[in-house]
Amino acid sequence: MTGPGGPDPDDPDLRAAEYVLGTLDAQEREAVERAAAGDPAARARIRAWEQRLGPLAEVVPAETPPPRVRAALLRALPRSGHADAGQIAALRAQLRRWRIAAGGAGLLAAGLALFVVVGPSLTPSGGRYLAVVQGGGTVPALIVRVDLGTGIAQVRPVNAEAPADRSLELWYVGAQGPRPLGLVGTGQSQVRLPTGTAPDGVLAVSVEPPGGSPTGQPTGPVVYTGKLLAD
Known part of the structure; x- marks a missing residue:
């Protein structure tokens, strides 16, 4: 189910795709790995996304963020070095919304790139x-x-x-x-x-x-x- 703002962040298939894309934080990755350890369906979702996106690793070069990105992040931090619970919660919510949007765009871009590289499947799976x-x-x-x-x-x-x-x-x-x-x-x-x-x-x-x-x-x-x- 999706809401007006975009993809559902708790969708198991989207979470598996985010895991493969590397857009989850450390705690979320650990949660996905724990779930996959005891759930064959979760492991199958991860394998499916690895197979879909794996060929991109051979054609998309690694890209190191330029130094100005770190500088911009440091400038955005509060000068005082302190933030109340409300600010932290708001920043986490903003990060989550950004990551979901970026994940959706990344999935689309990855899918289109994979289509260009390997072409469409000529044999549909069961129609x-x-x-x-x-x-x-x-x-x-x-x-x-x-x-x-x-x-x-x-x-x-x-x-x-x-x-x-x-x-x-x-x-x-x-x-x-x-x-x-x-x-x-x-x-x-x-x-x-x-x-x-x-x-x-x-x-x-x-x-x-x-x-x-x-x-x-x-x-x-x-x-x-x-x-x-x-x-």
Whole structure:
């Protein structure tokens, strides 16, 4: 489940991805390792992310932060050297929000880089596909998992934002034109795929009147799109 502000920091799959990316602090890494020691599912999530992101280590060089980064951090610290509990809590909350946002952007960048390096899978696993639906920004608007075997798609909002007094509507666009899938809310949802859904189709999100399109076709601008990739 996701909230309006972005990915859920307690999502086990996202936590495993953060662990592999190295964005967790020491205590959080220890917590993940303790959980993985006694939970085969947790170990499987970590292995899956290592396999997805591992090839990037061979093509992305290590980068040392420039000295100005440390200097900027030192300037940002309180001059007095003291901070009350409220300040510490606020700084921790800010760090957590920054890390979740950076983790989401990093996952997207890593996924796109991996796609460029090794190409898409030509053999889908049981008819399952993944679509990163976005509008040109760094963080995706939606992550959609499509299962052609069951005819169900799982829609996970990440950074989708509807204009005031408008709704966002998700569409499958294939050989028969746009087919409505449902409105995009702030939480994870499940939608039924239309008959004839194929891997070469595209997912799109349009801006519609409150409650969705009154015509069964997009009436407003398309703000996000994404192709289906074998999962």
